[in-house]
Structures are given as C-alpha cells and as structure tokens.
Amino acid sequence: MKTYLIDLDGTMYSGNENIPGAIDFINYLQKNNIPYIFLTNNATRTKLQNKQHMEKLGFKNIKEEDFFTSSMAAAKYIAKNYSKRNAFVVGQDGLKEALIEEGFKIVDENVDFVFVGLNTQGDYQLYSRALFHLVNGAKLIGTNKDRKLPSGSTFKIGNGAVVAMLEYASQQEAFIAGKPYDPILNEVLSFKKLSKEDVVLLGDNLETDIDLGYRHGIETIMVTTGVHTVADCNALGVYPTQIVKSLFELIK
Numbered sequence: 001m002k003t004y005l006i007d008l009d010g011t012m013y014s015g016n017e018n019i020p021g022a023i024d025f026i027n028y029l030q031k032n033n034i035p036y037i038f039l040t041n042n043a044t045r046t047k048l049q050n051k052q053h054m055e056k057l058g059f060k061n062i063k064e065e066d067f068f069t070s071s072m073a074a075a076k077y078i079a080k081n082y083s084k085r086n087a088f089v090v091g092q093d094g095l096k097e098a099l100i101e102e103g104f105k106i107v108d109e110n111v112d113f114v115f116v117g118l119n120t121q122g123d124y125q126l127y128s129r130a131l132f133h134l135v136n137g138a139k140l141i142g143t144n145k146d147r148k149l150p151s152g153s154t155f156k157i158g159n160g161a162v163v164a165m166l167e168y169a170s171q172q173e174a175f176i177a178g179k180p181y182d183p184i185l186n187e188v189l190s191f192k193k194l195s196k197e198d199v200v201l202l203g204d205n206l207e208t209d210i211d212l213g214y215r216h217g218i219e220t221i222m223v224t225t226g227v228h229t230v231a232d233c234n235a236l237g238v239y240p241t242q243i244v245k246s247l248f249e250l251i252k
C-alpha cells in the first residue's frame, strides 16, 4: 500500500476554506488505514499550528507528526551536510521550530546560514540585516521558491520573491529545499523510511508537486482544485500519472 504525500494549499484547503472532498478523502484514508503525510512548501506554521489550522477547517484526527514542511526539509538537509549551527532567520514560527529541532542556534552574529521562509512581517530592516550576514560569508538557504501566493482574487508576494531579492543583492545563489527541488523529497523519504516506489504525490501544482514526482518517476495525482488546469500540462510539459477534478474521485 502506497503512502500519499499530500499537498495542503489548493489540495486540502484554500486559505481559510476547506476544498470540497478533502475532508471526506482524509476520513477515507484514516478509515482504511491508508498512510499519508502532508507535504507542504508552507514554511510559516509549526506542526501544532498546522494541526490546529486543519482542525479549525473541520478535519478530524490530525496529528502533528502528519506534517512535513519545507522548513523541516531545509533544517534536516543542512544539519546533515554541514557541522555549523548558527542560523539567522527571516521567517516565522515554523522555520524556527524546525531549526531548533535540528540543533541550530538562532543568532544575529557569527551567522553561518541565513534561512529564508515566508515572513509576513518582514521589512527593509530585516532583509538588510540578512544581506549584512550574506555579504559577510553566510550561506543563503531558502525553504521554497514559491513566486506568489493566491490571496482571494489576487496574489501576495511568495517566499521565492524574497529569496530572489536576497540572491540579487548578495550575488549568491540560494540553496532551495522545497518542492519541486529534491531535498524535500529525499528528506521526507529518509525521515519516514520510505522509497520512491512507496509513495504517491498528490497536489494541485504542476510546477511543484507534480514536477517533483514526474522527474523522479514517482506516481503523481493532480487535482484541479488549485492553481493549474488540464491544459497547463501541455503548456508546462509536466504530466501527472492521473488527473482528478475532485478528491471524491479517489474515494473507492
């Protein structure tokens, strides 16, 4: 039985509203003991905040260990591959929690890494301080490169745009952990002791969720409740294994 790696925004919910079929689908997985992990680029929420957000939307029996975020992937990858642990954070609670769990110290001097996750309170002072550390030798780490975030009928600045700003200013290319980049996949598989054949990637975004699976020969399911449509597959040259209009179609 495969483990579902399930995207959140655009797949389970859209902002503060759950997507029709999502709660039924999770209930179905739970009832049939089908394993799943929520795999999200959202770096802002802690595991508890993620659980509380979903429960507020009506999901039941959600556990903190059900979540694997781009913050966790970034922290785990850097902890495994480098010995230094001084981190400056442009980000919120979710990123701070992930770094502390991996033994990082959150500092504003002698900085080894500048970790950038979305910070909706981020301002010129904070970004300039990050730049100060980068030009003094710190390495730039982005949790994800999401360009923009859907917000009602329009968009807000995504973390990728902030990472790009710091890349431009520091003339340093960032390391990126989140979908469609490989670290989040490798880290979740290693953490949950799974291999590529054991998982199905389920999500709404061809450029992140589906592209990650497509490039790795992993089974993918696209649900057209979020950012992309069937027509986008040809436009982007990314092809999911299966496309569904609603998660109700996956309930057998």
Ligand SMILES: [Mg+2]
Binding pocket: 007, 008, 009, 010, 011, 203, 204, 205, 226
């Ligand atoms: Mg999504």
